Amino acid sequence: MENKLNKFLDPNTPKKELDVVFGEILKKKLDEDLRAQWAVKLSQEYGITRSKTNGKGKFFSSGYLKIFLAAAACISIIISLQLLDKTNTDSQILAQQYLSQQEILHPGTSKGASDENQTRILAILTFNNKDYAQSIQYFQNMKTQKEEDTYYHGLALLLDKKYIEAIEKFRMVRAISDRYGQELNWYQSIAYILDEQNDNALTQLKRINSTDWNYKNAQQLLKELNEE
């Protein structure tokens, strides 16, 4: 099997061929994204699921399997939440699902930055490895935090289910800058919902404008909250 990724990364690949290879690679990635997105929607909105993963064939060896496993995992989480904790509301389940659905990664250190320290790099590395508890430790050990650090510190707390602390960090970022305005509106809303602060969540969600990131999801959450 030809490794198209190597061809894409090879600096000697002719431009025309590079475009073709990149087009195929990107299509593969975005097709997989759509499959995952649609699997969740089909399950959530139409109650249609793939009953189980097949033990052989293409799904076993490709990324496709991961997507269906992820979808199945989402469904299992929902069912488990419903069975184990009857107090979980639809909005909380939906919020948790949105949070799990969108992969959150730190962009890494800035190009040309000269004051990077080991602790910050470790905080980022552990964040991107999804070891949020460890990442929080590193963020806490940083002597000074830039707004970006505080923002990702808040995200690590949110993803580690420490909602009250996460909300506090998000407030701190908002107080010093509006750089993460849209992201904060979204993640703070999620944190409020998961911490059962529905009134605050409603206020926060209403700040998400129609052109903002996650507007449609925010509307869905508002709908759920208003029905509860």
Added chain:
Amino acid sequence: MEYKNFGLNEVSFKKIVVDLKKNDTYFFEQVFLKQFGETVKYLRREYKATQDDAYDATMDTLIEFRTRFVEGKLQYGNLRFLFTKMASQMLLRNQRKNKTSIDDVLSLTQEEDTDFLESEDLSQLNIAWQLLGDSCKQLLTWHFYGKMKLSEIAEEIQKSPATIRKQKERCIQKLKDQFNLKTILKPND
């Protein structure tokens, strides 16, 4: 006529194409996810397919339909018939793929190579992609996935085609640079 086209008239058909070119799948989903269950049932009934196989074939058809929409290969006419027929073909193709003999594997490799990215590579690509700026993601998605010409994108975002061409090259280079997480996290790079 609209029944044959999932309730779409010619205007809404064109809207789907325009939206999909910009990777806006909202309207497409409104129309086609509704047909999903019906198609799964059809495949199960007509071909005695399992739920999994019928589901996979219908999902493959949805993906293929999106591709054909943006490539201008679908005509307004009888989308319902085409969708069902394509789902049947996908089911038979997938069943052939699941055969395990060496001859079958060889013939399928020649026929189509859609699994060219290992899941590890895909995961690396996802990370690199996340790190790209929004304008790069938009440009690359519109051009490569939505099949928009660079001149169309230039017109849409009111920049010169030359600027867009250069931006596209820079974005691809950025993605290459960001591909390896170790490279990204190397201080003072």
